[in-house]
Amino acid sequence: MSGQQQTTTVGQLPSPGSNSxxxxxxxxxxxxxxxxxxxxxxxxxxxxxxxxxxxxxxxxxxxxxxxxxxxxxxxxxxxxxxxxxxxxxxxxxxxxxxxxxxxxxxxxxxxxxxxxxxxxxxxxxxxxxxxxxxxxxxxxxxxxxxxxxxxxxxxxxxxxxxxxxxxxxxxxxxxxxxxxxxxxxxxxxxxxxxxxxxxxxxxxxxxxxxxxxxxxxxxxxxxxxxxxxxxxxxxxxxxxxxxxxxxxxxxxxxxxxxxxxxxxxxxxxxxxxxxxxxxxxxxxxxxxxxxxxxxxxxxxxxxxxxxxxxxxxxxxxxxxxxxGSQISQQSPTKTPTTGSTGPAGAAVVALTAIAGGLVFAVLTGKGMKLDSGLLLAMLVVLTVLHAARDIVAQASLPATVRYGAVPAVALPAIAVYGVVYRGIEGMLAGLPATGQSAELTVVHGLVGVAFLAAYLAVERGVYTRSKRLYVAMLNxxxxxxxxxxxxxxxxxxx
Incomplete structure (x- = not known):
């Protein structure tokens, strides 16, 4: 009936320490x-x-x-x-x-x-x-x-x-x-x-x-x-x-x-x-x-x-x-949360990415000679470049924070990765056929070009300009x- 109100009783969930x-x-x-x-x-x-x-x-x-x-x-x-x-x-x-x-x-x-x-x-x-x-x-x-x-x-x-x-x-x-x-x-x-x-x-x-x-x-x-x-x-x-x-x-x-x-x-x-x-x-x-x-x-x-x-x-x-904590409801705003990096931001991003690749190469020894390690080091550079670009583009943060946080976070992170890599490399030292890198070939070069092209396509939003491509990716x-x-x-x- 419309005049009646239904009361719903919700019991307390069992605590992790209960007998059940x-x-x-x-x-x-x-x-x-x-x-x-x-x-x-x-x-x-x-x-x-x-x-x-x-x-x-x-x-x-x-x-x-x-x-x-x-x-x-x-x-x-x-x-x-x-x-x-x-x-x-x-x-x-x-x-x-x-x-x-x-x-x-x-x-x-x-x-x-x-x-x-x-x-x-x-x-x-x-x-x-x-x-x-x-x-x-x-x-x-x-x-x-x-x-x-x-x-x-x-x-x-x-x-x-x-x-x-x-x-x-x-x-x-x-x-x-x-x-x-x-x-x-x-x-x-x-x-x-x-x-x-x-x-x-x-x-x-x-x-x-x-x-x-x-x-x-x-x-x-x-x-x-x-x-x-x-x-x-x-x-x-x-x-x-x-x-x-x-x-x-x-x-x-x-x-x-x-x-x-x-x-x-x-x-x-x-x-x-x-x-x-x-x-x-x-x-x-x-x-x-x-x-x-x-x-x-x-x-x-x-x-x-x-x-x-x-x-x-x-x-x-x-x-x-x-x-669950990543789900949020936000009202539309005219203030952009991301924007262009600008010349100074682009310089910070580029220098941080190059420095990250050098830190990785020095700590791991990969990318220091003409072999497939060059491709691995290039992927590290692209990864740092992408992460640094995301931070610098946050328009809601002060410029000094954005520019200072990028190298302060990225370079120690790469250093930690390099140290962990060397430790893991030592643990696998006794396993057969796990210590020899592949020779660099034209195929590896093409893969590197493909990664660079994909990075640029994502950064420029090229895929959003083609409805057919966007729908195909969504499907x-x-x-x-x-x-x-x-x-x-x-x-x-x-």
């Missing part, structure tokens, strides 16, 4: 214990070297670094999820899947036996698909989970084909046996195996054109989206590092890896510019950044790829967990229709 959340609390404590243990393993590896269970598992520099990284990410996500998932009837199942996924990552990076590596890869994919489709009564989530599952099964099939070819033609049953056994296989066989490995890495890391599953995965609870960067989307880099002796045999394969990574890096950057959704922007950014990671592996800089996946994982996990960022939430009433966890 014993499973989340126990798993959160356990994963932090695993992190402490991983730190101990890292210290022992640095001081005494690695060890192995012959033919089954190996604890080396890559294992120790990724154990610390994955358990730290997982600990943060477990702790965050205790509040985020409070009151959900499926909280125990969610935590069980997150913890199981963490164990799968730890098994993958330590696996030496081919079957154990493939089993861990498959388990990671199936668990992530379950997390993407975690909300059972949400049709879009179930559709997204199904799409992700099919993609990950395809990735596992490609990996399985590569491992089967290697085993059949070399007789090796462990990853550590492959380098010494490759002589028994012909070059076409090794190239075929390397191609299958690249395909598996591209699907898992959501490179274009396999990025659709990532765009659809926004149905996952936000902590699950952050968890993807704890060894899942970046697992393509781990795969190429572990099988570096295979992918580095033929220079043409390394060029193919560079081209695949560069294409995804460029397209991911362009697709991000037409996205309006916060998590959608982050997904497109991940596609581009994983392209950078794969590209660095193709250049022969496997330590740079590992450094990139770790630092990007920290940054992107933070961005996903804080994505490329849209997940399948059955995974899109068009009516808020469709979302109902209960």
């Amino acid at each position: 959340e014993r499973v989340p609390a126990a798993l959160t404590r356990l994963v932090w214990v695993l992190w402490l243990a991983s730190v101990g393993v890292l210290a022992a590896t640095v001081l005494r070297g690695g060890w192995e269970l012959p033919g089954v598992a190996v604890v080396d520099g890559l294992t120790a670094v990724m154990w610390v990284t994955a358990t730290f990410f997982s600990g943060i996500i477990h702790s965050y999820s205790r509040r985020y998932m409070a009151g959900s009837k499926t909280i125990d199942r969610f935590f069980g899947r997150v913890f199981a996924f963490t164990l799968a990552v730890l098994a993958l990076v330590a696996a030496d036996h081919l079957l154990l590596f493939a089993a861990a890869w498959l388990a990671m994919g199936l668990l992530m698909a379950e997390l993407i489709g975690h909300v059972e009564n949400w049709p879009q989530a179930q559709a997204a989970g199904s799409l992700a599952r099919r993609s990950f099964l395809g990735s596992t099939a490609a990996l399985g084909a590569a491992l089967l070819v290697l085993w059949y033609h070399t007789g090796a049953t462990a990853i550590s046996e492959i380098p010494s056994s490759l002589g028994a296989a012909s070059t076409p066989v090794v190239v075929a195996a390397a191609g299958a490995l690249l395909l598996a890495a591209m699907i898992q890391s959501a490179l274009v054109p396999f990025h659709t599953w990532l765009l659809s995965s926004m149905t996952a609870p936000t902590p699950a989206s952050a968890l993807m960067h704890a060894g899942f989307v970046n697992a393509g880099g781990i795969l190429l590092i572990r099988f570096a002796p295979v992918v580095t045999v033929e220079p043409a394969v390394m060029l193919a890896i560079v081209l695949a990574g560069a294409a995804s890096a460029l397209l991911g950057k362009l697709l991000k510019t037409v996205q309006t959704d916060v998590k959608g922007k982050l997904a497109c950014s991940t596609t581009g950044q994983m392209g950078f990671m794969i590209m660095q592996a193709g250049l022969g800089f496997f330590a740079a790829a590992l450094t990139h996946l770790i630092l990007h994982g920290f940054y992107k996990a933070y961005q996903f967990l804080g994505s 490329a960022t849209q997940p399948p229709t059955d995974t899109q939430l068009t009516t808020t009433e469709d979302y109902n966890e209960y």
